[in-house]
Amino acid sequence: MMFSIPDKPKICPVCGAEPSLPQSDDPNEIRMRCGGGGGPDPQFARWSLWLDEVLTFKQMVVWDKGPMGMGWHYRRSYETVLVAHKGQTCNWYDDTKKVENVIRPHTLGIRKIIPNGAQHPTEKSWQLAAHFIKLHSKEGDTILDPFMGHGSTGEACVRLGRNFIGIELDETFYNESQRRIAEAQLQVQMPI
Ligand SMILES: C[S@@+](CC[C@H](N)C(=O)[O-])C[C@H]1O[C@@H](n2cnc3c(N)ncnc32)[C@H](O)[C@@H]1O
Numbered sequence: 001m002m003f004s005i006p007d008k009p010k011i012c013p014v015c016g017a018e019p020s021l022p023q024s025d026d027p028n029e030i031r032m033r034c035g036g037g038g039g040p041d042p043q044f045a046r047w048s049l050w051l052d053e054v055l056t057f058k059q060m061v062v063w064d065k066g067p068m069g070m071g072w073h074y075r076r077s078y079e080t081v082l083v084a085h086k087g088q089t090c091n092w093y094d095d096t097k098k099v100e101n102v103i104r105p106h107t108l109g110i111r112k113i114i115p116n117g118a119q120h121p122t123e124k125s126w127q128l129a130a131h132f133i134k135l136h137s138k139e140g141d142t143i144l145d146p147f148m149g150h151g152s153t154g155e156a157c158v159r160l161g162r163n164f165i166g167i168e169l170d171e172t173f174y175n176e177s178q179r180r181i182a183e184a185q186l187q188v189q190m191p192i
Helices: 027-033 043-054 126-136 152-160 171-189
Strands: 056-064 078-085 142-145 163-166
Touching: 043 056, 043 078, 078 126, 126 152, 142 152, 152 163, 152 171, 163 171
Parallel strands: 142 163
Antiparallel strands: 056 078
16 A cells, blocks of 8 residues: 655654654544553553543643662553643643643652552652642632542642542542541641
């Protein structure tokens, strides 16, 4: 089968790379070649495409968690955050013009949480949520986290003066989130 190479290269919306292979006219073809995330399955490439069907895909941000310990083949030392928006424009409240699509290790107060048996298995540092909340919302706005987990987004909202709606399937995690958010509220009201 012959492919013609278009004058203007298509850019992969997931990773931003310019593919070096000849391209077909199928707009999905380039996207499908992109892994777009860690792990053996290109989950994040698929999520980006699904997301783009209902929202407008803006960027994939990589959180570089820093070096991992020893382990098996291609240790995953990053996580991806998909940013999308509803409607034509994406709210943006940073004027430094320095925000990158990579969050470097040990920056912004974000720490890697290694859970013990009693903790939520994928808990994130509240500062990670805070980074995105500050970029895309202002004080008094309402943030929804439909997969609340241990409530890190809720804690970030309390500390940043945003309203928060959280949804969580697991009752134990839900209760733990409630406790954590209440504790953050106390700390904000009575800073030590
Ligand atoms: C990846 S964790 C979120 C971790 C969270 N960001 C934190 O820092 O703790 C996803 C959570 O979504 C919850 N969950 C999964 N499916 C759900 C659903 N359909 N409705 C509500 N919660 C759900 C899981 O129980 C899990 O706690």
